[in-house]
Amino acid sequence: MILGLDPLFSGHVGLVVVLIVVVKAALTLGICLVATMLMIWFERKIVSDLQNRIGPNRAGPWGILQTLADGLKVILKEDLIPDKADRLVFRLAPILTMVPAFITFGLIPLGGDFSNGNGGAVTMFGHTTFLQLANPDAGVLVILAMSSIAVYGVMLAGWSSGSKYPLLGSVRASAQMVSYEAALGLSVLAVVLVSGSATKGGLGTLTTNGIVNAQAPWGWNLWVTGLIPFMIFSVAATAELNRPPFDLVEAEQELVGSFQTEYSGFRFAIFYLAEFLNCVTMGAIIVTLFLGGPAGPVLFGPGWIWGFLWFFLKLVAILYAFVWTRASVPRVRYDQLMDLGWKVLIPLSLGWLLLLVAIRVGSDLGWNPFATIAVSAVVMASCYGLLVQAMKVSRRNRELEGVID
Amino acid sequence: MELAVFIAGSLICLMGAIGVVTSENPVHSALSLVGTLFGIAVLFIAQDAEFLAAVQVIVYAGAIVVMFLFVIMLLGVDRTDDIRVDPLVGQRSAAIVAGVLLAGGLTAVVLLGSVSGARSSAAAPTKDLPNVAQIGQLLFTDYLWAFEITSVLLVIAVVGAVVLARHRRDDFVDDLPGDEVPEIAAAPAEEVS
Structure with a gap:
């Protein structure tokens, strides 16, 4: 009976839905915080392994509570x-x-x-x-x-x-x-x-x-x-x-x-x-x-x-x-x-x-896929050529202006 | 419920708007503007216009105001301005007149017109499709020409800005004596090639 209540007064959202959303929000927040804590430990541990160090190993097993200890310290x-x-x-x-x-x-x-x-x-x-x-x-x-x-x-x-x-x-x-x-x-x-x-x-x-x-x-x-x-x-x-x-x-x-x-x-x-x-x-x-x-x-x-x-x-x-x-x-x-x-x-x-768009359109209209890819590759290559040319020109201009050496 | 969302959204909007005009610091004004934009996004969501809300945040809050702040920081104009000085003569009185006229007009529309308060998506072409999909369909079929023309306009604006910025750089001359006018016309125009 109580689950039929309408806490938002909207007429179609019942208490169950609101409760589910609240629980999901709380869980998401919890997962976020725990994941962040573990990520800090994970990163420090992996980086120290990759650098031939030991890394955090005092607080908790394998130093897994190090972030908690740091957090408590920093609050004070x-x-x-x-x-x-x-x-x-x-x-x-x-x-x-x-x-x-x-x-x-x-x-x-x-x-x-x-x-x-x-x-x-x-x-x-x-x-x-x-x-x-x-x-x-x-x-x-x-x-x-x-x-x-x-x-x-x-x-x-x-x-x-x-x-x-x-x-x-x-x-x-x-x-x-x-x-x-x-x-x-x-x-x-x-x-x-x-x-x-x-x-x-x-x-x-x-x-x-x-x-x-x-x-x-x-x-x-x-x-x-x-x-x-x-x-x-x-x-x-x-x-x-x-x-x-x-x-x-x-x-x-x-x-x-x-x-x-x-x-x-x-x-x-x-x-x-x-x-x-x-x-x-x-x-x-x-x-x-x-x-x-x-x-x-x-x-x-x-x-x-x-x-x-x-x-x-x-x-x-x-x-x-x-x-x-x-x-x-x-x-x-x-x-x-x-x-x-x-x-x-x-x-x-x-x-x-x-x-990707060309391939998609080609498959919709029944074009030869190899021809589509070949034409696209040619167009992209020429665009890349234009881009390189444009960058060359702008670099030369900046040299002329004396902005760069 | 809808009324509550509307009141909350419009309160955010109004508080942000008041903050924009009353803050003495430009950065605070810009931040208040972000508040207003978020309030408008909330109002869009209340109207089921999710696409507009997301784009509002991406374009206005995420790009345009960031650009404002960037310019404020780079140019170092983030000093407190004296709010009692009129930058233009008569600007303040003209602004008051315009504001009163606008407020009167809006009130008249609300009082005299027939505002139904119906949701925008009530008139949507197909009700079971999400708002985003409908906008996408219309944008790339019926309104394709307008869409393309707008994007061309934006490209022209970008190119124009670049051209203007580069021309001005030529005119700068280092260590300019106070009374000497640089010969701008004689400067080589080599950047256009």
Whole structure:
């Protein structure tokens, strides 16, 4: 009887649905925090292994509670706000780095059985629901929106500190994140392009659930889109996260601590946590978009447990790749960063998207696939030639102007 | 429920808008603008216009205001402005007149017109399709020409901005004596090739 109550006074949303959403929100938040804690430990442990060190090994078994100990320590520290800081924005900035990552994580399908045709839906207390906090129609667009406002935290932290190095760092960060967002979005477009569902009259889908469902069980976008969008997305994601080798934002030798320089105590801890939370979230996005999310074979027992397991394994693989990259690739120069973003990743992702479109249109209209690919390759090659020529001309002009030597 | 969402969304909008005009610091103004844009996104979602809400956040909050902030930071104009000085003579009184007229017009529309308050998607072509899919279909079929023309306009704007920026760089002369006028016309125009 009590489950028939209508807490939102909307007439069609019952108490059960509200409770399910509340429980899912609490669980998502918990998973986020625990995953962040474990990610910090994982990264420190793997990096120390790769560098022939032992790494954290005191707090808890294998040092797994090290993050907790650090967190407790940092809460007890004095929280300083510089005199020249803009106090309101200074307090706001750490929160702004954290919130977009949480919201994005709410859109990730964490589990569910995609092998039986239900599309990952499970039944809880008589209600069919997905094992993800929300599944809006604009799915991927919301993820892109969150990634585009993630820049505010870093930008405002640097500006509000009222100090020179943080300001330089935040200007670098915002330029870098805005530049790589284009490549990120273009490689997501390739995924959306191939994620059409046959049941809805061949319409594509933007929902994260629909994208995972279109990949189940083995049609992962990793090979359906031809590997290139995955590589572009991974590189752009690394740059978007300001992780090595693209961590110019925190280049200690040049910028002290960059936008975090003036932060201390708990506010610094929030930045630190947000960095790793963003990393986990980005890994989860990659798993969802390219590695089929929780989709995978069900060997025995209830299917939704296997969804969690497959998702976790894929996520750990991606995160290990992140850590591995960090430990083995040296930091790039700023001009190399911008060149890679604007002159390689964006043209390549645009060209690859057009190639996929051409193949798609060709298969719809019954063109010879080899002819389609050959013509597309010729067009792309000539476009690349034009691009190289344009870059040569602009370089010569800048030399003439004396901007560069 | 819908009323509650509307009130919350419009409160965010209004508070942001008031913040934009009353903040003395340009960065605070820009942040208030972000608040307003998010409020509008909330209102879009309340109207089932999810695509517009997402694009609102991506384009306005994520790109345009970031660009504002970038310019504010790079140019170092983030000082507190004296709000009592009129930048243009008569600007403030003209703004008050225009604001009163606009408010009067809006009130008149609400009072005299027949605002049904019906949801925008009530008039959607097909009800069972998601809003995003419908916009996509219309954009690439019926309104393809307008879409393409708009994108060409944007490309022209970008090219124009680049050309203007590069011409101005030529005119700069280092270590210019105070009374000497640089010969702009004689400067070699080698960048156009």
